[in-house]
Amino acid sequence: MRYFITLLAVFSLFITNPVHSQPDSLRANSPWNAQWIAINNPLDKGTGYGVYYFRKSIDLAGKPSKFIIHVSADNQYKLYVNGKLMSIGPARGNLYNWNYETVDIAKYLTNGKNTVSALVWNEAQYRSENQISLRTGFIVQGHSSAEEVLNTNNTWKCVEDKAYQPVWGYFVAINGQNMDMNKTVSNWNSPTLDDSKWPAAAGLFGGQPKGLSDGFGYILQPSILPARELVYQPITLVRNATGIQLPATLKLPLTIPANKKVIILLDQTQETNAYPTINFSGGKGAALSLGYAEALYDRGSNFKIKSNRNDVEGKEFRGLTDSLTSNGGAGQTYTSFLFRTYRYMRVIVQTADEPLVIDSLYGTFTAYPFKAEAKFNTDNKEIKQILDIGWHTARLNAFDFYFTGQYYERLQYIGDARIQALIAFYYSSDDRLTRNALNQMDQSRLPEGVTLSRYPTQGTQIIPT
Structure with a gap:
């Protein structure tokens, strides 16, 4: 009963x-x-x-x-x-x-x-x-x-x-892109x-x-969901650079000389979800790449250890990458189709016989438009810092459904979504993303009536409890 x-x-x-x-x-x-x-x-x-x-x-x-x-x-x-x-x-x-x-x-x-x-x-x-x-x-x-x-x-x-080609790799969340500006449909x-x-x-x-x-x-x-938030987000902090001398703050436009390889590591200072945009001119035949990492790996750890995420010395970069080929024209632009997750962005430019100018480089932050309506008053700075980090993390994992791991997976697991929904309820009166999660988990049921462990998803995964 x-x-x-x-x-x-x-x-x-x-x-x-x-x-x-x-x-x-x-x-x-x-x-x-x-x-x-x-x-x-x-x-x-x-x-x-x-x-x-x-x-x-x-x-x-x-x-x-x-x-x-x-x-x-x-x-x-x-x-x-x-x-x-x-x-x-x-x-x-x-x-x-x-x-x-x-x-x-x-x-x-x-x-x-x-x-x-x-x-x-x-x-x-x-x-x-x-x-x-x-x-x-x-x-x-x-x-x-x-x-x-x-x-x-x-x-x-x-x-x-025909300018775009996929980059194969086992990222459950997303894969990178290759774009040849010589083949694109301009304007x-x-x-x-x-x-x-x-x-x-x-x-x-x-x-x-x-x-x-x-x-x-x-x-x-x-x-039932509102449009996701879109906010201009510059990335200008230079952590290191090879092949070129740069100040601590990236100044654009930036000219890369002919027949030169330049590597620039930029730091957003905290993790973000954003659509990166790079606008550039000239540099026919130049190869560019934008790489995205939430943290750097300790050198020699076989990409297994991430220690202090603020450190860049003695570290190695590994992450999702978008690759571009310049057609030499003015006003070339690239924006990723899906948002990228990163704290660190690595820009690599290998020019051919012409210099290339990076005209602008920035991200457009995106997330479910939660508004923090609740307040917690305390004189304890550590508690305030923990709450700020927690809310930032919660926002990064809320888009058109609740994510588990926005960098690697972007899947909505029913157990994790429950916790995320409770966090959202503490901060906001907006319940639409939670209603969406309830609907989707109900829609995931197999003929036997059992829900999948995660949804939406292409495959079938059941985690017994």
């Missing part, structure tokens, strides 16, 4: 507190008018590694006060309006609970011509363990008839960017780009929200 009452209470939590609601203008329980779209290439089946750009331009008679669209993609997208980053998503889920983000893009729209563009990527077999996938796809649905002008169909255009998100030669995108199938009696592909649901 006690088991039955407990089970009934758990189910009532989900029944009496629904966390999803379709907006009325989307005609709940009705198919979307928008289609999932992809590149129009019969040889591209949508299941391999690929990076794609989508664009559509519209004319508006005036600047709207609001313009709401619903956006999703597989694996992930970055949405731009007139060249400005508007949204990153979707929050991860599974095929029967595939999230879409709701975005009001009005603030970046203008009177006259407007261009909406999106970067969509599929990392295929190289993707994170937390990324469930069917195939490459992108969808936009207008919230009402006025916004349906942006519905995805073959009026959108799409090209593939793809610029509203002034002439895209008249871009081919039309191919329609795949219609958008299907939860509640339909029949469905194929992705069963769409509105994400």
